[in-house]
Amino acid sequence: MEQMVTVYLLGKEYSVPATLTIMDAMEYAGFKLVRGCGCRSGFCGACAVIYRIKGSTELKVVLSCQTKVEEGMCVGKIDSFPVNKRTFNIEEIKATDNIVGQLYPEIFSCIGCNACTKGCPQGLDVMQYIAYAQRGEYEKAAHASFDCVGCNICASRCPAQISHSAVGLLCRRLTGKYIAPKCEHLAERVAEIENGDYVTLLEKLKNTPLDELKDMYNKREIEK
Amino acid sequence: MSAFTDDMLKSMANVERTRAARLNSTPERFTAEEKEALLQAFHPDYSTKGFKVLEVGPNKGEKAPVELAQLLEGKSLLQGVAVDLERVDYDVDVLIIGGGGAGAAAAIEAKRAGADVMIVTKLRMGDANTMMAEGGIQGADKGNDSPAIHYLDALGGGHYKNVPELLEKLVTEGPLAIDWLDKLGVMFDKEADGTMVTTHGGGTSRKRMHACADYTGAELMRVLRDEVQNCGVKILEFAPAIELLLDEAGKCAGAVLLDYDSNEHIVVRAKTVIMATGGAGRLHYQGFPTSNHYGATADGLVMAYRAGAPLIYEDAIQYHPTGVAYPAQIYGALVTEKVRSLGAQLVNSNGEAFMHPLETRDVSAASIIRECTARGNGVKALDGVALWLDTPMIEIIHGEGTIQKRLPGMLRMYKKFGIDLRKEPILIYPTLHYQNGGILIDANAETKISGLYVAGEAVGGIHGTNRLMGNSLLDIIVFGRIAGIKAAEKAKTVELGKLSLAHVDAFAKEMEAAGIASEVPSPKLLPVYTHGRNAR
Ligand SMILES: Cc1cc2nc3c(=O)[nH]c(=O)nc-3n(C[C@H](O)[C@H](O)[C@H](O)COP(=O)(O)OP(=O)(O)OC[C@H]3O[C@@H](n4cnc5c(N)ncnc54)[C@H](O)[C@@H]3O)c2cc1C
Numbered sequence: 001m002e003q004m005v006t007v008y009l010l011g012k013e014y015s016v017p018a019t020l021t022i023m024d025a026m027e028y029a030g031f032k033l034v035r036g037c038g039c040r041s042g043f044c045g046a047c048a049v050i051y052r053i054k055g056s057t058e059l060k061v062v063l064s065c066q067t068k069v070e071e072g073m074c075v076g077k078i079d080s081f082p083v084n085k086r087t088f089n090i091e092e093i094k095a096t097d098n099i100v101g102q103l104y105p106e107i108f109s110c111i112g113c114n115a116c117t118k119g120c121p122q123g124l125d126v127m128q129y130i131a132y133a134q135r136g137e138y139e140k141a142a143h144a145s146f147d148c149v150g151c152n153i154c155a156s157r158c159p160a161q162i163s164h165s166a167v168g169l170l171c172r173r174l175t176g177k178y179i180a181p182k183c184e185h186l187a188e189r190v191a192e193i194e195n196g197d198y199v200t201l202l203e204k205l206k207n208t209p210l211d212e213l214k215d216m217y218n219k220r221e222i223e224k
Numbered sequence: 225m226s227a228f229t230d231d232m233l234k235s236m237a238n239v240e241r242t243r244a245a246r247l248n249s250t251p252e253r254f255t256a257e258e259k260e261a262l263l264q265a266f267h268p269d270y271s272t273k274g275f276k277v278l279e280v281g282p283n284k285g286e287k288a289p290v291e292l293a294q295l296l297e298g299k300s301l302l303q304g305v306a307v308d309l310e311r312v313d314y315d316v317d318v319l320i321i322g323g324g325g326a327g328a329a330a331a332i333e334a335k336r337a338g339a340d341v342m343i344v345t346k347l348r349m350g351d352a353n354t355m356m357a358e359g360g361i362q363g364a365d366k367g368n369d370s371p372a373i374h375y376l377d378a379l380g381g382g383h384y385k386n387v388p389e390l391l392e393k394l395v396t397e398g399p400l401a402i403d404w405l406d407k408l409g410v411m412f413d414k415e416a417d418g419t420m421v422t423t424h425g426g427g428t429s430r431k432r433m434h435a436c437a438d439y440t441g442a443e444l445m446r447v448l449r450d451e452v453q454n455c456g457v458k459i460l461e462f463a464p465a466i467e468l469l470l471d472e473a474g475k476c477a478g479a480v481l482l483d484y485d486s487n488e489h490i491v492v493r494a495k496t497v498i499m500a501t502g503g504a505g506r507l508h509y510q511g512f513p514t515s516n517h518y519g520a521t522a523d524g525l526v527m528a529y530r531a532g533a534p535l536i537y538e539d540a541i542q543y544h545p546t547g548v549a550y551p552a553q554i555y556g557a558l559v560t561e562k563v564r565s566l567g568a569q570l571v572n573s574n575g576e577a578f579m580h581p582l583e584t585r586d587v588s589a590a591s592i593i594r595e596c597t598a599r600g601n602g603v604k605a606l607d608g609v610a611l612w613l614d615t616p617m618i619e620i621i622h623g624e625g626t627i628q629k630r631l632p633g634m635l636r637m638y639k640k641f642g643i644d645l646r647k648e649p650i651l652i653y654p655t656l657h658y659q660n661g662g663i664l665i666d667a668n669a670e671t672k673i674s675g676l677y678v679a680g681e682a683v684g685g686i687h688g689t690n691r692l693m694g695n696s697l698l699d700i701i702v703f704g705r706i707a708g709i710k711a712a713e714k715a716k717t718v719e720l721g722k723l724s725l726a727h728v729d730a731f732a733k734e735m736e737a738a739g740i741a742s743e744v745p746s747p748k749l750l751p752v753y754t755h756g757r758n759a760r
Contacts (some may be wrong), residue, residue, distance in 0.1 A: 017755070017756070019553065020755060021553050025755075028754060028756070030754075032750075032752065033295050033750075035347075035462070037518050038346075038347055038348065038351035038354075038355070038515040038517060039351065039355055039356045039518070040517065040518055040557075040639075040750070041515070041517075041554070041557045041630035041637070042633075042636070043441075043633070044348075044351050044355045044442075044517070046245040046348060046351050066553075068641075079249055085453060087454045087455060087456075090409055091407065093352045105509050119745075122636065125690075134272075138595060141682055142411060146437065146443075147437075147633070148409070149442070169447075172411055172443075172446075173407070173447060173450065174409065175406070175407065175411055176409035176412070177406075177407075177408070180411065180414055181414060181416065181417060181418035182418050183412075183414060183419065184417075184418060184419075185419065185420070186365045186399060186420065189364070189365040189366075189399040189433075190365075190399055190400055190403045193371070193399055193400060194400075196747065198371045198372060198396055199396075201371075202371060202375060205387075210384060213376070213379065213384060215382075217376055217379065217380035218380075220373075220376060221429065223368065223424070223431055
């Protein structure tokens with residue numbers, strides 16, 4: 001016999017197998033999910049839920065596809081959270097002049113409560129990357145926020161009303177475009193292609209008889 | 225307490241015992257003949273049971289997976305439903321169906337070309353297979369590499385079935401796509417001097433796999449979505465397209481959507497349409513689990529087919545060799561190929577490395593299935609059998625900390641369920657991963673239907689009958705951009721006639737004439753799961 005646990009999904013009591021994730025338990029209970037379900041693998045941040053174990057005061061916020069059910073879980077959903085994404089022209093902004101602070105001045109209202117970090121299902125040091133952003137250390141903020149899946153659990157708990165995921169994303173784009181070292185071999189190859197350097201070679205390949213192509217493929221040298 | 229069962233731990237001891245010896249020896253690659261024999265005997269695509277011959281539509285007479293065939297020959301969600309096509313809810317230049325990577329790339333280019341662009345998508349923007357890609361993106365941009373070498377790798381990997389014009393575009397515009405992403409601010413893994421950190425993927429002859437740790441797809445998708453929002457593209461979420469609209473002359477002219485919240489139909493008129501609906505993993509061909517996102521149900525193929533667009537290689541499916549076989553909570557999820565690129569070997573229950581870890585995906589999957597079935601060297605896991613992927617080798621080969629740095633997503637996923645893959649190997653079995661075939665396009669990304677473009681996983685032909693790792697993220701950018709540019713260009717001159725759903729009726733008549741009476745609602749839109757509960 002499968003081991004079962006009792007859970008309360010959106011306020012209703014269900015008995016579900018103990019091996020299921022919260023998301024699977026919802027489906028087991030009969031919910032047909034449309035909102036609050038995306039990649040089902042912990043990458044998209046669509047499925048944040050909030051729960052507490054019956055009788056306990058502590059509230060937890062997790063990704064429902066990455067968390068197993070527990071006895072007494074009372075689960076509510078956060079299907080959509082209104083983050084504040086500011087628009088910008090990536091070609092025009094620069095990684096200087098306190099650009100992140102200009103676009104997201106609320107980062108300076110951080111009171112250091114660390115609720116964001118405590119809530120992060122990815123285990124990121126969210127408050128730390130906001131601090132880096134305040135100081136203009138965008139590359140550090142970029143790396144510290146890199147694994148963010150944008151579930152916005154942090155934002156849901158922030159008394160300073162910061163949209164952390166949007167801040168992290170801006171820092172990463174600035175880093176990718178302006179701060180990371182330029183790639184020379186890429187620029188060279190792009191120039192060659194734009195110059196039409198490979199046109200003849202590819203034309204020839206396209207017109208090579210199949211047997212010859214097979215031979216070339218099977219004998220091709222493989223980089224160690 | 226270990227997360228593994230006692231029997232698993234016993235077998236794991238074999239893996240640990242042989243590890244030191246295996247570190248210095250990699251099994252030989254299979255010969256061309258061995259590969260062919262393996263595929264014939266063990267690859268699911270060669271099973272006769274899993275397929276059905278299509279009886280209607282442009283690909284009549286060809287075989288398709290049963291679950292796909294049922295939808296291609298299913299019942300339109302609009303059959304017998306009156307939709308007032310005179311009441312147009314949205315009127316745009318370019319309509320993009322699907323908010324994944326291909327749709328986003330297309331939207332950015334179409335918008336830059338001056339078009340009025342709208343993306344409609346089934347779930348949220350970015351809830352898509354693109355978000356989940358871990359391993360990387362190919363691009364022949366290094367000195368020892370070239371688009372021609374990339375061409376040959378993809379062609380051999382694709383069993384020489386790739387459409388040459390499409391493959392040529394993929395490889396020559398590959399480095400341009402990497403550059404485009406770099407300039408949008410995607411954080412590629414780079415050396416201190418800017419050199420791209422690149423690795424091998426299955427079937428590559430050069431190290432041309434670019435990555436953003438093991439969040440490559442997520443990083444691409446986050447940046448693309450942000451850019452789509454920055455440039456003011458209209459986005460409509462939770463509103464899947466359910467049927468294409470044509471005009472009286474047969475040009476593509478928009479789509480009918482289903483608003484998930486109101487359950488009402490929405491009519492979108494568009495001068496050109498780009499189908500970017502992605503893959504089909506959630507159809508669970510032959511009962512396989514899948515690595516795909518919740519909305520991967522081949523809707524685009526169904527809608528385009530009904531409107532008269534031919535498919536190509538609709539019977540070629542990619543099973544990723546390494547899906548999670550244990551624990552239950554992440555069953556079917558992907559273990560990125562990068563784990564093998566970094567040196568982890570595939571090992572059977574006796575502790576033997578039975579194959580080279582970087583064969584192409586179809587050959588690897590077939591070889592794993594053989595090891596588990598015919599050879600009986602698998603480890604029992606949940607309801608099936610599985611093999612070991614020896615992840616601790618990575619830290620021994622590349623040094624401690626490598627997994628944290630290069631595979632943080634994998635590490636985290638397993639840790640949540642009590643497994644530390646730096647210390648313990650993991651159990652894997654093939655999972656349904658990718659749709660090699662799809663809608664046929666030309667080098668301008670246009671289908672046989674004027675004004676209907678396709679980009680991304682919904683396209684067929686680029687990869688022949690087997691795609692190499694990293695070539696899909698590449699194709700969504702290369703062909704997404706092409707589709708966006710071409711669709712915007714064409715929209716400037718298109719004169720649409722009256723909107724029509726006559727093709728849906730015509731298809732139903734063709735089915736009737738062929739004696740097929742189907743009650744299967746199609747497209748499927750979302751799968752239904754009950755996790756073993758008996759329906760009440
Ligand atoms: C787990 C995983 C790992 C992968 N790793 C790699 C890798 O390392 N390298 C690589 O190159 N490739 C990889 N791939 C493959 C690659 O990610 C996908 O093939 C590619 O991203 C597909 O992009 P797309 O835009 O065509 O489709 P998607 O990104 O899936 O987007 C399709 C969008 O269309 C929407 N949609 C579907 N139906 C409808 C409808 N009826 N109406 C409106 N919208 C609809 C979907 O909801 C979705 O948002 C991986 C795939 C998976 C699943």
